[in-house]
Amino acid sequence: MALIAGKCPLDDDSGSRDPRKGVKYLVDTTPYMRVLPEEYVLPLQPKINRMSAGSAAIPVIDLSGLDGPVERRMMTAEAIASACAEWGFFRVINHGINASIMEEMLKVVDGFFNLTLEEKMKYASEDVMNPVRYGTSLNTSKPHALHWRDYLRHFGHPIHTSFHLWPQNPSNYRDVAKEYLEEIWKLALKISGGISKGLGLDWDYIEKSLGEGCQIMASNYYPPCPEPHKTLGLAAHSDHGGITILMQNEVDGLQVKHQEKWVAVQHLPGSLVVNIGDYIEILSNGKYKSVEHRAVVNETRTRISVAVGHGPEMTATVAPASPLVDEKSRIKYRPITYKDYMRAQQSSATRGKSPLQAIMTNNTPQKSSSIDSIPLS
Numbered sequence: 001m002a003l004i005a006g007k008c009p010l011d012d013d014s015g016s017r018d019p020r021k022g023v024k025y026l027v028d029t030t031p032y033m034r035v036l037p038e039e040y041v042l043p044l045q046p047k048i049n050r051m052s053a054g055s056a057a058i059p060v061i062d063l064s065g066l067d068g069p070v071e072r073r074m075m076t077a078e079a080i081a082s083a084c085a086e087w088g089f090f091r092v093i094n095h096g097i098n099a100s101i102m103e104e105m106l107k108v109v110d111g112f113f114n115l116t117l118e119e120k121m122k123y124a125s126e127d128v129m130n131p132v133r134y135g136t137s138l139n140t141s142k143p144h145a146l147h148w149r150d151y152l153r154h155f156g157h158p159i160h161t162s163f164h165l166w167p168q169n170p171s172n173y174r175d176v177a178k179e180y181l182e183e184i185w186k187l188a189l190k191i192s193g194g195i196s197k198g199l200g201l202d203w204d205y206i207e208k209s210l211g212e213g214c215q216i217m218a219s220n221y222y223p224p225c226p227e228p229h230k231t232l233g234l235a236a237h238s239d240h241g242g243i244t245i246l247m248q249n250e251v252d253g254l255q256v257k258h259q260e261k262w263v264a265v266q267h268l269p270g271s272l273v274v275n276i277g278d279y280i281e282i283l284s285n286g287k288y289k290s291v292e293h294r295a296v297v298n299e300t301r302t303r304i305s306v307a308v309g310h311g312p313e314m315t316a317t318v319a320p321a322s323p324l325v326d327e328k329s330r331i332k333y334r335p336i337t338y339k340d341y342m343r344a345q346q347s348s349a350t351r352g353k354s355p356l357q358a359i360m361t362n363n364t365p366q367k368s369s370s371i372d373s374i375p376l377s
C-alpha cells in the first residue's frame with residue numbers, strides 16, 4: 001500500500017473499526033471493549049484447552065553440548081534428533097545469545113508497534129514477497145475471519161538487500177535488530193549441524209544446502225482481547241523454512257500440535273523455542289515432520305513474539321537430501337524452488353499444511369487443522 005505525501009491511506013471515514021488499522025489500534029481507540037467484534041469471531045471456535053501437563057514434556061536441550069568434546073556433541077545431536085522426530089519443537093538453553101540483546105530486541109519491537117498508525121503504515125504492503133511488511137491478521141488479503149495480531153516481517157539475511165528498508169523508528173531499531181538477527185543466524189547454523197548429524201548426514205550438510213541462505217523475521221503483537229476463546233492470534237500453520245527460532249515476552253500463548261492435541265508451550269525465562277519447518281521435512285524426505293502450531297490470545301496482557309525463520313537462498317531447489325533417498329525410501333516430495341514454495345505457502349488461505357501436501361509425490365492428505373493457515377515467517 002503506497003503512502004501518499006505524508007497522509008496515512010487509512011485516514012478516511014472508515015473509523016477505528018477498519019480492520020486494516022490493526023488490532024492494537026482497535027484496542028487503543030475502543031475503551032472498555034467487552035465484546036469481540038464479529039469479524040474476528042472464527043467460524044469454527046478454536047478449542048484452546050491445553051493438554052494438562054503437556055508443556056513439561058516439550059524437550060529442553062542444553063546447546064552448550066554442541067561446543068563440547070565429540071561424545072557430548074553426538075549426545076546433543078541425538079537429543080535434537082529425538083526432539084525433531086517426536087515433537088518437531090524443542091526449547092534451548094545455554095544457546096549463547098546474550099540476555100541483554102534479547103531484551104533490547106523485545107523493547108525495539110514493542111517500540112515499533114507503539115508508533116503511530118501513520119508511521120507503521122509506511123511499511124504496509126499487500127505483496128507477500130515484499131522485503132519489509134507491516135500488517136495485521138493473516139499474511140494474505142484473501143477473505144477469512146480476522147485474527148488478533150499485528151505483525152512486522154522483514155528479511156534478516158542476506159542483510160544488504162533489505163537493511164535500508166527496515167523501520168527507522170525506534171531510532172535504535174536497525175542496530176538492535178541487526179545484532180540480534182546476526183546472532184540468531186549463527187545459532188541457526190549451529191542447530192542445523194545437530195539436525196544434520198541426527199539425520200545421519202555430515203555436520204555441515206544442511207548448512208551447505210542453504211547456499212547463501214535466507215532469514216526472515218516475523219514479530220507478532222497480540223494485544224489483550226475481549227472474548228479470547230472466540231478467536232486466535234495466529235491460526236494453525238507450519239513454517240516454510242528449515243529452522244525457526246522464537247523469542248517471546250513473559251506472556252504465554254504458543255501451542256503446538258502433538259498427537260492430535262494442542263499443547264501449550266510454557267515460557268522458560270532466557271530460553272528460545274526452536275521448531276523445524278517444511279524445508280527440513282522435505283530435506284529429511286519426511287523423516288521429520290514440520291509441526292503445526294498456533295497462538296492463542298488472552299484478556300489481560302499483551303503478548304509479543306519474535307519468530308525468525310531460516311531457509312535456503314531463494315533460487316535453491318528444495319528437495320530431499322540424496323543420501324536419504326534409496327530404493328526403500330523413495331523420493332516423497334517433488335523438487336520446487338524455495339521462492340515458489342514460499343510464495344505458495346505465504347499466499348495460502350487453505351489449511352495447515354496444504355502447500356506441503358501439494359508437492360508430496362503420493363499426495364496423501366494429512367490430517368490438518370480446521371482453520372485457515374497463516375505461515376510465518
Ligand SMILES: O=C(O)CCC(=O)C(=O)O
Nearest residue numbers: 218254295305307376377
Ligand atoms: O507467536 C507465536 O508464538 C507464534 C509465531 C509463529 O508461529 C509465526 O510467526 O510463524
Ligand SMILES: [Fe+2]
Nearest residue numbers: 238239375376
Ligand atoms: Fe510459525
